[in-house]
Every structure is written in C-alpha cells, then in structure tokens.
Amino acid sequence: MSNKINTVAEATSQPKPLFGLSLDELASLMEAHGQRPYRAAQLAEALYRQRVTSLEEITTLPSELRETFAAEGYAIGLPEIVQTARSVDGTERYLIRMADGETVETVWMPDGDGGERGDGSLAAEEEEDEERPGNTAKFPYRRATICISSQVGCAVNCQFCLTAKLGIRRNLTPGEIAGQVAAVLNRHRLDLGSSRGNPTPARINLVFMGMGEPFLNYANFMAAVRLLVYMRIPESRMTVSTSGILPGILDFAKETVRPKLAVSLNAPNDVIRESIMPITRKWNIAALFEALNTIPLRNREWITFEYVMLGGINDSLADAEELIALVRNMRCKINLIVWNSGPNMPYHEPSQAGVYAFQNKVIDAGIPAYIRRPRGRDIYAACGQLKRTVESDPVPAPLVEISSAASLRG
Template sequence: MNEIINLSNPIVEAQPLFGASLQELTGLMENLGQPPYRARQLYEALYAQRTPSLDQITTLPATLRTTLSSAGYTVGLPELLQTARSIDGTERYLVRMADGETVETVWMPGGDGGERGDGTQAAEEEEHPTHDDDDYKRATICISSQVGCAVNCQFCLTAKLGIRRNLTPGEIAGQVAAVLNRHKVEVGRDRINLVFMGMGEPFLNYAAFMDAVRLLTGPMSIPESRMTVSTSGILPGIQQFASETIRPKLAVSLNASNDVVRESIMPITRKWNIAALLEAISAVPLRPRERVTFEYVLLGGINDQRQHADELIALLKNLRAKSQAKINLIVWNSGPDMPFHEPTPQDVGIFQKRLRDGGIPAFIRKPRGRDIYAACGQLKRTLESPPPTPLVEIAL
C-alpha cells in the first residue's frame, strides 16, 4: 500500500485499501482515533470477505465509512472491464487498474492439466477427477504481475507490448479477488488453483509478487500448495525464492534443450544460461513429493525433434535422479505476425514418449481459450486505451 494520506490535506486522491497490511490499517485507524479492532474488521472485510465497496462493510460504523470515503479511500479492487468467453468455458478478462492501465487475467474452469505430476493435492485432483463437480467449483486463475513484459520471449504476444509498469501487491491479489467474486467462489470449499503465468515476469517484480502471495495465503486463505509461479529464469529471483518460508510451487520456462536454441527464442539466456539456472533451481528446497515444473513450448522444427528430447533428458539427469522434475509440454499457441508454427501431432507424441522413456514425467498441457487469445503466450491487452465503460460480455 502507498503511504497513508494526510487527512488534513483538502486535496485527496483515490487511495485503494486493498493491498494494505494489517499494520498499515492499524496505523490508519489510529490516525482516525479508532480502536485497533476496527483495523481487524476492515482487514477481514477486504480479504476474507472480499467486500467490493466501503459502503458494504457493515461491520464498520457508517460514520467511519463516510470519513474514509471523504478522505479518498476506496476498497480499490481492479475492475473487470471486459470479458470474452471461449467455447471451452475459459474466460479472459481485461482488468483495469485505478490509473487506467490494463492487464489480462484468465479463469479456466477445471484447470488446464498444468498441475499433473507435481506431487500436490492439486495434481491428485487433476489426475483423478471426481464426478461431484456440481457440488463445488474446480478452476485455475491465471494472474498477471506486470503491465506488459520486459523479457521479450520471441514466441509470446505479451512481449510485443514491452513493459509499462509493475503491478502493486493489491493489484496482483486484487485480480484474484475480483475473479473469485465474479464466480461466487467459496474459498475452503471450492478448489481453486492460482498460476502466476499471465502478463509479466513475476521475479522482475519480486517484492510485490511475494507480498501478494502473503495476502493470498494469509487473510485470503488460499494454500501456497495451490499456487504456481512461472519464471523465465531470473537467477537472482530464483535464489531469493529458495529462502522463502511461504512460497508457491516453482515452474521454469525452459523451452529449449541447449543455450543456442534458447537464446534465439529467449534473449534473456544471454544473461543467465541453462547451466546457471539449473544450479539455482537445484538449491530450492522442495516439499515432500514436490517437483519443479519445466515448461517447454514446442515450436515446430525449432525445439521439437528427438535430439532435443535427448538433450533435455541429459540436462535434467540430476533432478530426474532425485524425482524432482517434471515437464509440461505446451504446443505453441499461434498469434498474428509471429514467425513460428505448431509442431505436428506426431512430433509432439514422439517427443513426450522419448522424455517418458528417459525417466522424466512429461505431460501435454491442455490449451484453454485459444479462440479468445487466452492461452499460454497469447495475452496481449485487448484494448490499449479502454474507455470507462462497465463490464461488456463479448460472445466469441
């Protein structure tokens, strides 16, 4: 949260409360002459109850709500400006922040199979789904961490945007709250997984990302074992991540079996090569049965041949020997003016079998929302300068 505004200043700007810590809210209540328990009431309303507006926080006196509003405070959840719905049920949202910047967030009912083989309860649900889906919701939310992205992966549409700015902890966790509210999710009953795999590189916005994780695991009560963060391989971020006591599962976008190919599609390899990444990843302490996920986007004729699979097996031999690695194969999702093509189904099948025969659990991630540009690598801010209009349902 930004610094608490001076209540004596007659010129106030909108100040979102969502994203503030309990300590910050306690300081605010003290400034207003309120007892400390009012901070706890506000904290629970913001995060546990996900109350969207101050006037709906009925645990606070009406006079206090009026005082907060007059001082410029709002709950400040990001706004779901537009939504597009896929034929497979996936929803892609254009999400607007208080300053007008937009990102995209995705809701995938049933998930996309990304957790399979990672050794967690979420994986168990993916691998052995039950037939009582009418009794609860099971879905995955894909969250953005930056407006745009600076990493410049050549196969990703988000890279074409460049980087605009980092998101705050409240804007990151707020995407989750806004989507949970839209679908009336009951945390603790419904089975929701979070993947930090939307727009941006989370480890280039590390402090805000981890503060958002603490909000999500703390007052919002979503277990860390139901979260996965994907990084393109930011070495200092991986090293810092290894020391965290509360952390999501780790996924690394590898996408190549050698540095030459990886550098051609992921220029960041010039700074940190594959060997350096694997060394840092091997130092991340894993939970019992947990595996690091290596994401591998298959690009036809570039990284999808048998020799590439054999190189991958050799690369991951140490992690493979300790049963600490799995690979998610992602068939490239096309985009306009992109110089790539999808691999053939035969090549995908051969590649997966070769990895499995080499002792690496390899899964093909199910593409979700391809028809609405909601799949991996397709998020691109549908509107560059969205007008201030309410949520619009786009039938595609």
C-alpha cells in the same frame, strides 16, 4: 499508485486503495485513527474474505469511521473487469482496468488446464483423480484456475509470446495483483470458506503466468501472495512461472511461504534458448540450474519445467535427449506446451505425432512429462497469447462485455 499509508486528507485525483494494504498496514491505519486493534481485523476480514466493493458494505466498522475514511480519500480500490470474452471451452478472458486506466488480462479456466498434474500437490491429485477413466471422483466439488498478470506488459521479450510485443509499462502493486483474483471470484460469486451452508467451498488454483515476469516485480508479487493466503487460497494451490530471473530465484529459495515454481525453459541448450529467449544472454542455463538447486524442496514438491514446443526449432528427438540429460538429476516434471499461434509470429506448431514422440522419449527416461491442454485459444487466452485487448492509453474508451454468459459456479 502506492500502498503507503497516509491519514491526512489530500486533494488527489485517485482514491487511496485499502485493498492491497498488508495486515500490519491496516493495523497502523487503525492506530493512526485512534481505533482498537480488533478494528484492523474487521477491516481485513471485509477486504480479503468478504471481498466487499464499497466502504458502505463494511458494516462491522462504525459509520463515523467509514465516513472519515471516505473524506480522507480512501476507497476499497478493487480493479474493474471492463471486458469479457468467453471461449467455446468455457474459458473466460478478462480485460481488467486499474485506477490509473492501465489494463491487463486475466484468465478464468473452469477445471484448470492440466498444469498441476504430477507436481505432488493436492491440486495435482484432484486433476489426476478426475481424469481417471471409469472412476467416481473422490473430490465432491469443481475446480477452477485463475491466471494472473503481475506487470502491465513484459520486459523479457520471449520471441514466441504475444505479450512481449507490448514491452513493459509498469509493475502492478500487491493490491492490483491480488485484486484480479478478488474481481474474478466476485464475478463468479465463489465462497472460499467453509460454512454451515457451504461445507465444500470452491477450490481455486492460481497461476502467475499472465502478463509480465513476476520475478521482475518480486516484492509486490510476494506481498500479493501473502494477501491471497489470507484470502484462504493456500500457497500450495499457487504456481509462479519465471523465465529464469536469477536474483528472484535466489530470494524465492529463502521464502517460508511460497508458491510452487515453474520455470519457462523452452530449450535444451543455450543456443536454441537464446534465439527465442534473449534473457539467456544474461543468465545461461548452467547459471539457472545452479540457482534452482538452492531451493529447498518440500515434501511432495517438484519443480515444473515448461517447454513451449515450436515446430522445427526445439521439438526433435535429439532435443528431447538433450533435455533429458539436462534435467535427469532434478526432482522435476516437464509440461509440454504446444505453441499457441498469434498474428505475425514466425513460428508454427509441431505435428501431433512429433509431440507424442517427444513426450514418450522423456517418459521412457523416467522423467514425468505431460502435455498441457490449451484453454481459450479461440479468444487468445491460451499460454503466450495474452495481449491487452484495448491499447489506447492512458484510459481506454468505455467497453462493452463481449459475452454475457451466466456465471460459472464452483
């Protein structure tokens, strides 16, 4: 599926999606149809802020123009939530189907998972304020985090991750990436803009930590970020996770509008890291850190290192000492993630006492370290557990919703 504009009517098997077109592309589309520039702004408002699902809902556009778009094969083109699983902790995992039948998984976490703590952002301030015992919350609203996929499957092949078992099928387009967010926001009927009737709009954090490696789909990922910013989600509320794709990191360092960065480190040296993350054979830790040092960190911006703890592999106090030496001179924090189990995986969780000892060792060295709380483990929605619920291709059979729980409002 392509975002290329085509105003000539064609007999195609799939509609041409409007959702996913950049503001410049929308302007070109309107110009090609003899429309004034303000029509592009009206269409952008309907697509990305009102999040309409059909052409008929765009009442700011003349009916004749909407009919022309429909005749030419255009449609809104939002991805579709076709299956939902709801955890005991309120987390929801969605199977989301694209126009060609491919599916990815997206996760809704009410109140987040603690991943932003200590990164210097407003999202971190919100989390820390809510967790302060005996303190009246400073912020008069609820938060939620949406975990987004960037590819169908993943090519990186981290040995502890279920998504790796899928391999890679294709990249997602900007509209398919941002469209996951729109579909989830519509499900929960959330308003991201202030208005007289809603002075405290929902606060949504986004993490590009679902299926796929965002930096192996870099152009589409960054185009989606720009769409999401227009949807009123600032980049300071977004975090992108990479396994260490050096060309992507170097490009990311040059961006003026960019999310916060989290690096999936998971080991204190190349020997351990290569055994669980084969990508290390191409770019070792020294090269990774050299690339990270090219990023001009903004005020209150820290790099997050994600460290999945695997019992008996990377969780010893000696490993903690190596990790401390590795990151000591960087403005960073460590997110410790206790491994989330999956079927036929040759790993086990570390002991709780071992996790706390590891954390305390890092903290005592003056490096912020947090234990990320798992969300949705019982429905395979936690970190490293995403794997397409339905794998019949190219078009999954009709699905029923696992949970019909009422919408959670922000």
